[in-house]
Amino acid sequence: MASVSRADVYASRYPLLILQSAVLFPGNAVTLAIGRAEAFRAVELARQQQAALVVVVFADGRSGDQLVHQVGTLARVAEAQPQAGQRLQVRLEGLRRVRLLAVDMAGAAPQARVEQLLPNVTPAAFAAVERVRALAGELQRQLGLPDGETLRVLETTDDPDRFADLLATQLVRDLPYRQRLLELVDPLERLEQLAGLIERELARWRPVVEPPTAAGPVPSRPSAEPAALLDEANEAREEAERLRRRLAECGAPPAVVERIEQEIDRLARMPQSAAEATVARTYIETVLSIPWAVETPETVELARARAILERDHFGLEQVKERLLDYLAVRALTGEQSGSGTVLCLVGPPGVGKTSLARSIAEALGRRFVTVSLGGIRDEAEIRGHRRTYLGSYPGRIVEALRRAGTRNPVILLDELDKLATDYRGDPAAALLEVLDPEQNRHFVDHYLDVPLDLSRVLFIATANSLAPLPRPLRDRLEAIVIEGYTEDEKREIGRRHLLPRQLALHGLPERALELTDTAWHELIRGYTREAGVRELERQLAALCRKVAREMVERGLNANEGLPRRRVTPAVMRRYLGPAPYQELGVFPEPQVGVAYGLGATLLGGTLVPVEVLAMPGRGHLEVTGQAGEVLQESARAALSWVRAHAGHFGLAPDFAERMDLHVHLPEGALPKDGPSAGLALVVALVSALTGRPVRSDLAVTGEITLRGRVLPVGGLRQKVLAAQRAGLRGLLAPARNQAEVASLPATVTRRFTVHWVETVEQALELLLLAPPEQSSSGLLSPSSEGGVKAGKRSRSTEASRDANSQR
Incomplete structure (x- = not known):
């Protein structure tokens, strides 16, 4: 056996992900559905620390005794998406082999101390690559394995370590055998194992010529399937049929159906463990998850809409009237798309722009989703990444449709003025197609690469100012300016909405706290300086925390009835400290200059x-x-x-x-x-x-x-x-x-x-x-x-x- 070179032996700790039925080779990727609690915590810890994690396999395929193989793979979390049923879909990319030195299962997440295992590449390994490459080509011609794209990658790969791991990923399906290959650090040993495996399978499938008969020579056929190579035909056919049934039920347009049919046929011809198969499968699942034909019925009743707006917002009378005008037009025209009108609520922070959009969605009976645009610099965040890139995914508009589960939701484009521009493109320009009713009927996300109809989506935007927006984008928006609240309006909003909400959030009785008029006046003027009411709500939350603490210290609970706390300016200063804001006072007498x-x-x-x-x-x-x-x-x-x-x-x-x-x-x-x-x-x-x-x-x-x-x-x-x-x-x-x-x-x-x-x-x-x-x-x-x-x-x-x- 060739010697193994190990370097970088260090006491580095990584989160430990223990799998039952998958061995990940370095340089390859795998998509897994994770449901166990400790595995979920390991992935979350790796994402929080922005670090790699160690992937190993249970020694006997079971998780009961917590025995694991000592050689695993250091991997990177390329993507993690929550799934239904407390599950997490994770895409892992293998980096290098590691050996476990110590395992800690007592913490919040399993962790391991490891040493890296570096390959010792010899000239004999390079010669073995050429031999195995020729055998793989013959195997592909005889059995169709590995797939043509993998074979093309093997033809351009000269690194023995990378070559052996890629071929093992494509050919070997038996879990113990994959683990044995993973534990072979020397690439020459792995190549020799793979060469012997391919030769045995070719010998079993190669026709044997028998003596001719009257009917001519009859080649003999193998009596059994390959032992080491998994025949995935049945599994691939079942998956293809399942995907075709979903495609028939999703209601996608004919052009989309034709495109996905081609992708399903292509997926059925690939080995299930191929990296390209994972990419194709993720793409098909993404397209099928889009609500192509699901639509929420829209109802427009002005009386109900007015009641919702009055219930959720105090003041803003002109804004409410403009929104009711908009809804009245929809009621008369039966318009489902709002074409030609994209409302943009413009105003300072905390004046209720997002809650107004949510109220519009409720009044229309539509589902409401938010797309946060603050800090976006990459155009691909709007239009998606092309599938040729590693870790590609759809844009935020497509993701919003998937979250909504309907093709006609209300999508709030929040913080529109916070878009940025750099060398990766102009996301504001990408929104032009999204918001243009003449173009968004055939919107093409780069990842989907098929037309998507956005004409039934009701887009509403919010911004603190329209000045940063490019002129073409401003022309597609109808601005509704919300300039802020008066002191009287802030006081009423605090009494009717903010204080009851904070009392409930802090577990206090409904009338546990009462502010006098002078206390409201001092709270608004001395403790807040804003056009909206966000800071006012924070200060009310601080008051509620003080009252909640008094309840706990006195051994009371909400059911025992805490005496109502009457807050005066003096009590407020004791709870909140000195007022941080003081108005720049005016002189009592006229001044010169x-x-x-x-x-x-x-x-x-x-x-x-x-x-x-x-x-x-x-x-x-x-x-x-x-x-x-x-x-x-x-x-x-x-x-x-x-x-x-x-x-x-x-x-x-x-x-x-x-x-x-x-x-x-x-x-x-x-x-x-x-x-x-x-x-x-x-x-x-x-x-x-x-x-x-x-x-x-x-x-x-x-x-x-x-x-x-x-x-x-x-x-x-x-x-x-x-x-x-x-x-x-x-x-x-x-x-x-x-x-x-x-x-x-x-x-x-x-x-x-x-x-x-x-x-x-x-x-x-x-x-x-x-x-x-x-x-x-x-x-x-x-x-x-x-x-x-x-x-x-x-x-x-x-x-x-x-x-x-x-x-």
Whole structure:
């Protein structure tokens, strides 16, 4: 016997997978159905650690005494898919031979310490490869084994170790014999064993010529099947018939039926253990698992749909009305596909986009599945991988159909704006065919390679913003914007939905926790800062945990009736600690050089004070507070407008050359950008230069031009809510945004005034008050004492009185 070279003897531990009826050779793959608990845990441990696992066989084929063979295979988990009945389908790829040094069966999963067994390849082994290759070719011509594709691989393989393992996988079916070949580390010994095996079988099947008779020579036929080679004809025929019956019942189109018939015929001619047979079998099973003809009846009842939307969501009245309009059209047209309309729910996190889509599916009586698109970079995730690649699988759209079990589900494309692009393709471009009603009737997944009708699928997308999406993809979407909730809406959502759900999840009685109105107010303002209600639910869960702990410490349970815990702001601070969020407060009195701008973020609206200081200098303008490029451009435009109108405000014509201006945006750790602060910058600059205070009860938003026009801005609803949250009484906004006032809740407009302006002059008249006293600052021209006309000053004085009386 040739010597065996063993290297890399080390104390490495791997999860241990013990099999009963399969021996895996290195360099080959096998697909297994795993049902035993310890085997399931071993596979899960290998996947969690992203490590290989050791595959061995029970010594006697039974699992009772836990005796295993000492030589196995180190393998990689290429794919694992849960199956029905607590089973797991696993595809393993053999890496190299190993010998077990120690086995630990006491942990959560079986583990083993192993040493690697490396082959000792000699020149005699290379010569044996040529001999066995010729014998394999003759065997294929006589018996059809191995299959033609395997033979082609053998013809191009010169590595004796790889050659012997591949041929053993294809020819040897007897489990003990396969294990003996696995334990032969020297490839020359394996090749000699295989050569002898093939020669014996060829001798048994080779015709024997007998003396001629009157009827001519009659070749003798073998009296028995081969002993070492498994005759798989009956098994292959049974599998082919089973697959054909499923194909006839699945309702696939004729083109698909023809293609799968060819694949079944091809599979029937392959050895059952061939690697290509596993690939073909997985492909056929995947195609047959698609619901080609299963369809869920659709029912559209507007009254029921309205009741579902009202039950699951508070507020969002305009969004609900738009969805009911959509359902009404479906009821009239009998439309099953929604062609031409792909709804995209756009809004900040936590505003209910996913739950709205789920409510639509419930209202239609359809099944609902979610496809998460966040972070997808590979186009194949949408269109599937071609079967020529190792470990290929269908795309996420096909997988969603398989999960739904029907061809007309509601598929939610979640986080559409989180798609990425790199060298592997553009997944957003792959979605164009999926969402186009003119193309998705014949959608071709790369793995299936047959047309699939997606026209009956109702696609709904969600996104935080449409800006990252390519323009062709945006054109296929109809955006429904969800801008966030008011404080009143958050409070009602918390009372009706969030708090009862958290009480149930924490095992508490239905009325174990009660928050006062002031506690709700402090919880929403001080402990959350968001447009949605996700963080609000987390804080309510924290309160429930505290109450649950009190119950356990007092030895109570839900059935014994815990006294209702009334949560006040003081109790809340004791449970949750100090409030992490504090509103950037406004000055109680009008200030010189301070205007209150507004911004809109994914977390909702926010107050952005704009502070300006004027000091002697050389005409330098400095903007601080992490101002972006667009905001800095707005500051320069605002200064240019003020310089052009210097005489109107009583400023010296050359004031900009004799002073420096410092513009600061507080909360400098937060980046800020956008043109909507332009109007606030003008107001703060004029106030700082003229000494006229700015009203502290009004916020301001709007983009400006060099001609003094006020242009519309986005996110008006969020900005109004932010101004109200800060305790302001009103807002100055561009007149071109006036149509958006309909989106504001009535509870907000009753307590809040929006002043619509078209020019900078109108905004200055509303916001600037008369200076408390005239003083010579050196900035006014010698010929002007006050710098403004008397009429405008009187109006400013009246505005000051109005503001003071309101306070």
